[in-house]
């Protein structure tokens with residue numbers, strides 16, 4: 194990852210934060226982006242403390258102007274882009290589909306799906322113009338390959354991320370631009386805590402459904418994401434990689 198310029202959305206917490214810190218520790222120049230300024234700055238401080246290079250740029254992925262600005266600022270700072278990790282996401286409501294609010298449906302799709310599309314569009318335009326290849330990693334979910342009860346908007350948006358990934362992989366492989374998608378099961382982050390609501394009984398029941406009988410750690414997902422960004426995965430394109438402890442085996 195040495196000297197690769199990487200933008201990571203939603204890098205102020207959880208999986209995005211772990212990915213930023215790992216990429217920074219391997220010599221990448223990390224653009225840490227989030228709507229959570231405090232979390233984003235904490236990520237940057239950690240990377241710099243470890244001797245790495247990182248900057249925080251605010252970006253709400255539901256806002257097209259913010260997205261354009263983050264790519265422009267990255268180019269003015271580092272003169273190039275190598276990798277993009279579309280990680281920002283929200284789970285939305287936990288509700289039956291007929292009771293799911295229209296407002297939340299639109300919000301989840303705007304962040305999890307349309308945000309990924311606009312970030313890919315900007316990132317691909319730059320990587321294509323540069324002509325040096327590149328790597329994009331999208332963060333979907335097991336809910337991107339099968340249904341998640343009471344999470345209809347989340348499930349729909351995460352399926353869309355898998356579709357966007359595969360279409361782009363077909364289009365840009367010839368330019369040595371690889372696009373892959375990570376599908377994690379439950380990873381111990383604030384999002385997962387919120388979904389399981391700290392209920393020890395339901396946490397134990399869910400763990401029994403996972404062959405490895407435990408939830409994943411953000412660092413374990415980060416390692417897969419950074420590998421997909423790096424040249425070590427130079428012939429991996431269009432993959433949906435489950436990081437799920439075997440849950441869907």
Ligand SMILES: NC(=O)c1ccc[n+]([C@@H]2O[C@H](COP(=O)([O-])OP(=O)(O)OC[C@H]3O[C@@H](n4cnc5c(N)ncnc54)[C@H](O)[C@@H]3O)[C@@H](O)[C@H]2O)c1
Nearest residue numbers: 203206207208228229253254281282334379380382384385
């Ligand atoms: N934790 C899990 O169990 C799990 C499982 C599968 C997939 N995922 C996916 O992994 C990704 C990261 O989730 P996490 O578990 O680390 O959650 P998290 O809540 O810890 O981190 C998500 C980050 O995204 C940011 N964010 C939210 N809305 C945003 C917006 N509009 N623009 C920019 N940033 C925004 C948040 O501020 C936060 O810092 C998400 O896409 C999530 O759907 C998580």
